[in-house]
Amino acid sequence: MQVSETLSEGLKREYKVVVEAADMEAKVNDRLAEMAKEAQMPGFRPGKVPVTILRRTYGRQLLGEVLEQTVNEATTETLEQHDLTPAMQPKIEVVSFDEGADLEYTIAVEVMPEFEPMDFAALTLDRVVAEISDGEVDERVTSLAQQFKEFTDADEGQAAQDGDTVVIDFKGSVDGELFEGGADEEHSLELGSNSFIPGFEEQLAGVKKGDEKTDSVNFPDEYQAEHLAGKAAEFAVTVREVKVPLPVSVDDALAEKLGLENLAALKDAVREQSEKDFAQVSRTKLKRNLLDALAEGHDFEVPPSLVDGEFEQIWTQVEQDLQRQEKTIADLDKSEDEAKAEYRDIAVRRVRLGLLLSKVGQDNNLTVNQDEVNRAMAEQAQNFPGQEQQIFEFYQSNPEMRAQLEAPIMEDKVVDFIIEMAQVSDSKVSVEELLAPDDDDEDETVGAGSGESTVEATADASADASADAPADDAAGETEK
DSSP: OOEEEEEEETTTTEEEEEHHHHHHHHHHHHHHHHHHOOOOTTTTTTTTTOHHEEEEEHHHHHHHHHHHHHHHHHHHHHHHHTTTOOOSSOOEEEEEEEETEEEEEEEEEEBOOOOOOOOOGGGGGEEEEEEOOHHHHHHHHHHHHHOOOEEOOTTTOOOOOOOOOOEEEEEEEEEEEEEEEEEEEEEEETSSSSSTTTTTTTGGGTTOOOOOEEEEEEEETSSSSTTTTOOEEEEEEEEEEEEEOOOOOOOOHHHHHTTTTTTHHHEEEEEEEHHHHHHHHHHHHHHHHHHHHHHHHHOOOOHHHHHHHHHHHHHHHHHHHHHHHHHHHHTTOOOOOHHHHHHHHHHHHHHHHHHHHHHHHHHHHHHOOHHHHHHHHHHHHSSSTTOHHHHHHHHOOHHHHHHHHHHHHHHHHHHHHHHHHSSEEEOOOHHHHHOOOTTTTHHHHHHHHHHEEEHHHHHHHHHTTTTTOOOOOOOOOOOO
């Protein structure tokens, strides 16, 4: 086998590979010899079919099999000899091949960049933290009590107002025709809860027991039932009851209703849950700070094919979001080229961070264990009551979906590993400041904030690319 490098530009490599005809013929003969041991054809005893007849009958088929096998083996050997780790599956193109002739083909491959992670001990990170005060705990308990408030019948002739509950019968129609799901009887609706179609509750303000009226509303353009989205509708409403809320009591009885011993235990539970929520928000903000610092501290070349794939995912999501909002690229207040350039920069960041975190995980032997995967599957299964077993079986039998479960677990492990080495200082802020969205939250959601999911994708791409690259036919081109 003769291998010559024809291109070395950045992360791109191309090679010309020539396998001599004699080597190909030897492989065909070996395959014919194997086949002859078990071949069965009319007029011959099993295993006694002459090789010449097998060659005449199966020669072209065997030639294709040998071609594929040789390309796979030669490609793997070429990558190993040049110590290359492909970023994507190599692109194989057969230039020439026929029986009795040399095999000549080309390998085009993008390789993973070589880089050294920064000294994580030199990182200085700020973690915002907030403590929940007794007053804030009391506010949260009171808010919780509001969810369990009770109602009593209003005085005769009393008009309903926000906070009251009306018990109604209603029938909805569009263009004079009743529509499915648009009717109910003795439906309890708390005014001001915004649990009905926009505009519906407001028109019930001031109604009394026994009133009959018609509410005219418009279904939202993005209403889940497409046949009703954006349509004007009328609801014939009969008011059966008007109920007013009883004063909310924050006491031991409320705690007992929630399964706790007393009010003190309820406050402790609310404080504990709030502290957990705050800790998660703090970690999310710290992770964003870390990723920003890592992006600033590393500037190595990334494989164009990985960037292209990441960009296509981002741009597809952008287009889908615009379509859902009935907007166009023009609504972004920039040209399409400018928007694409910005999102490509995000794709580069995502890929670079993905490669970096993947390397850190691999270099430090960080892994995801079965218990962690099982917990992730259990969390997913909770979203499908009654189908838990099917969800478990689905993930167990689908490696790609299982990998999607493992990805964020692995990412968190790498992030925690780096944070452990970094110099992290805590800054106390108010609860409002902690929970306030960051200025770049929207960008992070679209781009690099979730892009750190690329970590495992890039690692998997590297592993997959090292697998065999079969040639489909003697004159074909294979690209995975």
